[in-house]
Amino acid sequence: MTDWNSLYATRMDGVIASDIRERMKLLDASQLIHLGGGLPDPDIFPYRALSDASAAIWADATLARTALQYAPSEGYAPLRAWIAARMARDGAPCTIDNIMITNGSQQGLDFIAKLLLSPGDKAMVEIPSFIGALRAFDAYQPDYMALPQDSRDWQADRLSGAKFCYVGPDFRNPTGTTMTLAEREALLDLAEETGMALVEDGCYQALRYDGEPISSLLALAVRRHGDINRVPVLHTGTFSKTVAPSLRVGWVAGPADVIRKLVLIKQASDLATSAFNQMLLLRVVEQGLDAAVALGCRTYRERRDSMLEALREAMPERVGWTRPDGGLYIWVELPEDIDASLFAQRALAEHSVSIIAGAAFFPAGTQDMPGYRNSFRLSFSMIDAQRAREGILRIGDLARQMMPSAKSRQSVAAVTTTSSA
């Protein structure tokens, strides 16, 4: 009999299920303290606004027809216009021709990679990097290059040849760190000198808890070139972290020529994003995105502060962590002689605390890079401060246990400074 399986053993070989997504299947296991997955907190989703928006759409026959019929591949024009106005407010003047709607920003990353990468092409990424971006890129079989952490090492002669560089300038997943304005300008210089595109993941941009907003790469590039249609930046955005993830509405902003190509890819992939969901989203953001963002910021700021406090209290010496100005994540580095995968396994098995070992955020072939073996990601987004504190205390105990030389809960928190500091 034919071995059908051999047929399917092609492109996705070696791609493993995302640890995070697999972990989501555990969400019902209510005994666990989840410090791993970076899901937004469903307690603050705008249920009432969405319920009202649904009712309003169904009550209007014309809207209801639009909501259920195939939508244009580029997205629902009034939502694209709203996003274009918001991007302009944030420093990147553009029109609806510069905006394509996607199913969350994840789909934008997939389509950008599909447009730009052929097998063996080079893709530059920060390391560690958002796991979903790596999985999206993996499918097109690039060779990865690391964007050096220190911007003094961003020299065109050593970093040429990549099709694009993918970065998360604000509170990026998984480290929570932020690029300074000077770093952003230096990265734009590097892109211009090497001829690569910049893929800017803006998904946490609105969730800033401290300090002043820093212009996005897209905004800075528009300022340099005078026109969004001449910039080397593609910016992905989403409502998943500010409204709700499962409406699956995000966008790509960039030069109109590139957006048109991405629309063809969208058309060939799933025709269009749900018109109903885009219309719901538009009603909600028109009536109160700023309020939703403010609520998110209040909620997550408090949880971040509480988690940082618990870390200071619980962690032994020689453990360091980032202090994010926004977003949902803290990145912890254990001493180099502690294996973070083992640490995560023991945290789960012995202490019912879920964290994500850092290796998941490294592309294939980078296992010798700093942090690969001894770091992990915490998220403070999903559970209340008290429960998170309990989780941190438990893994603090575990850290001390795995580090026999450390003697007490008192610690000199060897803080890995945020890069914006």
Next chain:
Amino acid sequence: MTDWNSLYATRMDGVIASDIRERMKLLDASQLIHLGGGLPDPDIFPYRALSDASAAIWADATLARTALQYAPSEGYAPLRAWIAARMARDGAPCTIDNIMITNGSQQGLDFIAKLLLSPGDKAMVEIPSFIGALRAFDAYQPDYMALPQDSRDWQADRLSGAKFCYVGPDFRNPTGTTMTLAEREALLDLAEETGMALVEDGCYQALRYDGEPISSLLALAVRRHGDINRVPVLHTGTFSKTVAPSLRVGWVAGPADVIRKLVLIKQASDLATSAFNQMLLLRVVEQGLDAAVALGCRTYRERRDSMLEALREAMPERVGWTRPDGGLYIWVELPEDIDASLFAQRALAEHSVSIIAGAAFFPAGTQDMPGYRNSFRLSFSMIDAQRAREGILRIGDLARQMMPSAKSRQSVAAVTTTSSA
């Protein structure tokens, strides 16, 4: 200055916007008679059921949280279970492990191609073929092979080497034709002899207006092999034609091993389909998919009959067309000396009737195949019988005009028989 555009001039070069999707932008131009686009009729969408389902979800705090939080990549389990039961009822026993939810069946076609095709691989298709499938496959740069129209030519020694063969056994887009049971069995034989997979597009299967249902390739393969996990068939389904397109919910059914690989692709592409939309859909189909299908069948059967009658009345001799047993399309062949692209242009410009010239449904490099230059697709789905009749009368006039030898409206309808006849 760097020429950023050269960066983007890679994978999608030569891929043009779908004529159909571009045409959708004209939907507001109410003077046109649209016989081109195959959109389902929004007059029969189940608005009330969806409105009730929305209200019920928002009214239940637990359901509402599930509806808005990230869903599993494989889909909402209760909907997968409902689909598995439906597939079993239709002759293909399976479990939820055999079902993955996609954004319409289009996304299933994209992901199957992404799993199976590397540049230069061979993909076999019926010619003409669904334009959306061709665009999905194009992105992975296959070489196309034609599945011969006559099943007596389905010989393994002449047709080996393809990764898969994509077919629409029931009332396929664009021809409206249906594979006989004997043809389906012969195609399964061919797949087994050549070791290729079969990709079965089941999107019109439920919309049968005449005759008895014929088992799907998936059902026949399960019967042969005794177990869905051993079959060479991947089946794509959708609720776009039976409930509403813009919920963007479809599925792939197949062996669990393959479904798992497709789930990884889904995860890397857009994480998951909207949980809210899947929950809405489940409520609607639980309460009345059969009624919705029956309404669709009544509506479209009448329009098909009316359009066939108008064709008999309006078309001059030497024009032939298919007589579909279901679906949304009729395929018309003009005499070989009439250029269908010109015909379509003149129909639009001079008679305000929109049709789709057949060439759009042929993959690149097949311009010498029969029908490429002289055929077009009609759809009877979107507008009422009287308006469609008016459109057919107008293009009948045009056909006579372009064919000076024809003398009257009387015609001997040179019917291209349906393949199930």
